[in-house]
Amino acid sequence: MVIVRAPPGKVILYGEHAVVYGEPALAMAINRYVYVMAKARNDNKVSINARDLRLAGVSVTINEDGDIVARTDYGAVISALSYVKRAVELAMEYLDKRVGIDLEIRSEMPVGAGLGTSAAVAVATIYAYIKELGYDIDKRELARLAWQVEKDVQGSASPTDTTMATFGGIMYVKPEGNNAAMEPVKPGTSIPLIIGYVPRVSTTKDLVAMVRKKYEVMRDVIEPIIRSIG
Incomplete structure (x- = not known):
């Protein structure tokens, strides 16, 4: 059994949304974490106990066909757990092994608050x-795989959140095709930061899609704004 604490959530200081279109972003980690406990099984099933991923006490099973079977009526949970499902699939592909796993997930961050919980x-x-x-993975490859999870689930995503969840600290991030520049930034002084949170959920997937639609419909207006942000 292993327990992983993902390096923390994040706030984007500069480059929000523009980074999806190839512009750079500067992001900073915050001291809120996600914990995943994993224990291998003797079959090919994936069992997930998501204690506080959107709703407390949610238990689901992913069967051998990759379908999510939820023991709850809350459809919103399925959306949140799509990230877990795809992450397991990509980890299996990376190792070229399919081994069942019991996962227990705990989060100190609210879902849908823009802090990078899904990443x-x-x-x-x-x-x-x-x-x-019993294997290991390079951090940059880990960030790349997690970025692929977000792209597959959301349809479009920047590498910012997954870079921050992998490295922490303050990072300069710039997409470069299917890869990304990921460079640590050392500030010359401390950066005080206050984060205000209100219990209003707006999913990244929906917000990215909204900007994408505006970009496609009013490209001559939106593209200069994107470039200016960069």
């Missing part, structure tokens, strides 16, 4: 699965 879950799940099976 932290993806990073921690992939790493926990790989470590439980």
Whole structure:
């Protein structure tokens, strides 16, 4: 059994949304974490106990066909757990092994608050699965796989959140095709930061899709704004 604490959630200081379109972003970690406990099984099933991933006490099983079977009526949970499902699939593909796993997930961050919870879950799940099976993975490759999780689930995503969940600290991030520049930044002084949180959920997937639609419909207006942000 292994327990992984994903390096923390994040706030984007500069480059929000523009980073999805290839512009750079500067992001900073915060001291809130996601924990994933993984224990290998003797079958091919994936069992997930998500204690506080959107709703407390949610238990689901992913069967051998990859379908999520939930023991709850809350459809919103399925969306949140799509990141876990895809993270496990990519970890299996990376190792070229399919081994069942019991996962227990705890989060100190609210879901849907823009703090990168889904990215932290993806990073921690992939790493926990790989470590439980006795392997290791380079941090940049871990960040790349977790970024793929977000792209697959959301349809479009920047590498910012998954980079932060992998490395922590303050990072300069710039997409470069299917890869990304990921460089640590050392500030010359401390950076005081206050985060205000209100219990209003807006999913990253929906917000990214909204910006994408505006970009496609009013490209001559939106593209200069994106470039200016960069």
